[in-house]
Amino acid sequence: MAKSGIYVGLDIGTSSVKVVVAEYVDNQMNIIGVGNAKSEGINRGIVVDIEKTVNAIQRAVKQAEEKAGIQIRSVSVGLPANLLEVENCQGMIAVNSESKEITEEDVKNVASAAMVRSVPPERQIVxxxxxxxxxxxxxxIKDPRGMIGVRLEMFGLIYTGPKTIVHNVKKCVEKAGLIIDEVIITPLALTETILSDGEKDFGTIVMDLGGGQTTVAVMHDKQLKFTDVNQEGGEFVTKDISTVLNTSFNNAEALKINYGDAYPERTSAAEDFPVDVIGKDEPIKVDERYLSEIIEARMEQIFNKAKDVLDDIEAFELPGGVVLTGGAASLPGVVDLAQEIFDTTVKLYVPNHMGLRNPVFTNVISLVDYAANLGDVYRAANAAVTGEKLTKTVKSVVKEAPVKETPKQEEPKDAPVYQDVDDESKQDNESITDKVKGFFSNIFD
Incomplete structure (x- = not known):
């Protein structure tokens, strides 16, 4: 069945909080509202001031509401990959019903059985x-519901994260007056959304160059197998420019955007521009090559740290290469520099939506698309995580709130959104080299 309805994604980033409202009609995503507010309570992807973060969320939501012409009630919020861990899991139960027909409750119960494990007190299953x-x-079997059986087993992956991060994200969203439909692991949504079926199957590295941190995710065999977070991002490039040139942060950001390039070979020492320097009455002249060398030094450090981590798991042996996205990935020369350092195929992913053709919006768009594609089996299994009661697949995402012509006009009632998304069947991989077949075996020993 084609998915339809309205979905709202919320991405709480270091540089900005972004909200996207998308309407699906016959599986086609149409973005009808966008909000983007500067973050002030986030540091390196982590909430450090709840009140400031709540204010940023409210500002972004208000912008999206005004553009979409609706009142947002609930959102699918992204969870960063900080200290995220991935484990294999397996559970088995006896089917309870007298008819032995497998129900959603059985799926929830077998997921609960798979979750029986020792989790440190500072962590929780996400x-x-x-x-x-x-x-x-x-x-x-991909969907056992409706089948007849006595014994049901489930094999899957469990993602765990720090309780502090999960709690703070939820707290901020709730204090902003919103209901959380889904808590989605951002790199999981990102890899599922921006990669092709072949890239997911054979294996690809996705690198999200954010403002406050860089997240590396590896997808292989259509599963998110590995994540790593480096606490450096695009804002560190700006800070380096500010420090070296002795100029304000805002001036440094403008220089990066207007004249910056991460690959010095593409620039010229003959081209210069004025820079306002603190403590001097007159601007000084700085050439493009010098600015590019400042940018290159930080980006090279970010890429080398990622390379060290990825070399340890032999991720560069995967045929999919590297896909770059995120706000800092839009800086000219980044792809060239990454290709030189990683010595593999590198490409830039840019969303193809009118008005949002910028990598800075990739995360929030992927959250919306991932939420819209969640199947009933996933929801039944994750009811074991959230503790929610299983009901029919009905989600009230937003309440229509058109501009009132008269004070007496009544607001329309909530319109439920029905979802019934077929799970894609997993194709057998028959042509992967022996080296790729053995990929990640060391992670899940």
């Missing part, structure tokens, strides 16, 4: 992703 089910020994 999500569980069912990969396949086995019914009475019959393997490879």
């Amino acid at each position: 999500a569980i992703i069912p990969q396949e089910f086995t019914v009475d020994g019959f393997e490879g």
Whole structure:
């Protein structure tokens, strides 16, 4: 069944808080509202001031409401990959019903069985992703609901994260007056959304160059297998320019945007521009090559740190190469520099939506698309994580709030959104080299 309805994504980033409202009609995404507010309570992707973060969320939501012409009630919020861990899981139960027909409750129960494990007190399970089910020994089942069986098994992946990060994100959203529909792991949504089926299957590295941090995610065999966060991002480039040239942060940001290039070979020492320097009455002249060398030094450090981590798991052996996205990825020369350092195929992902053709919006768009594609089996399994009661697949995402012509006009009632998304069947991989077949075996020993 084609997905339809309105979905709202919320991305709480270091540089800005972004909100996207998208309407789906016959599987086609149409973005009808966008909000973008400067973050003041976030440092390196982590909430450090709840009140300031709440204010930023409210400003971004208000912008999106005005553009979309609706009143936003609930959102799908992204969770950063800081200290995220991925584990295999397996659970088995006996089917309870007298008819032995497998229900959503059975899916929830087998997910609960798979979650029985020792989790440190400072961590919590964020999500569980069912990969396949086995019914009475019959393997490879994607959706067991409605089948007859005595024994149900589930194999999947469990994602755990720090309680502090999860709690603070939820607290900020709730204090902003919003209901959380889904808490989505941002790199999971990112890899699922921007990669092709072949890239997901054979393996690809996705690098999100944000303002306050750089997140590396590796997708292989259509599963998010690995994440890592480096606490450096685009704002560090701006700080370096500010420090070296002795100019204000705002001036440094303008220089980066207007004249910056991460690959000095593309620039000229003959081209210069004025820079206002603190303590001097007159601007000084700085050439493009010098500015590019400042930018290159930081970007090279970010890429080398990522390379060290990815070399440890032999990720560059995957044929998909590297996909760059995020606000800092839009800086000219970044792809050239990354290709030189990683010695593999590197490409830039830019969203293809009118008015949002900038990598800075990739995360929030991916959150919306991921939420819209969540299937009933996923929701049933994750009810074991959230503790929610299982009901029919109905989501009240937004309440229509058109401009009132008269004070007496009544507001329309909530319109539920029905979702029924078919899970894609996983294709067998028959042509991967032996080296790729053994990929990540060391992670899940």
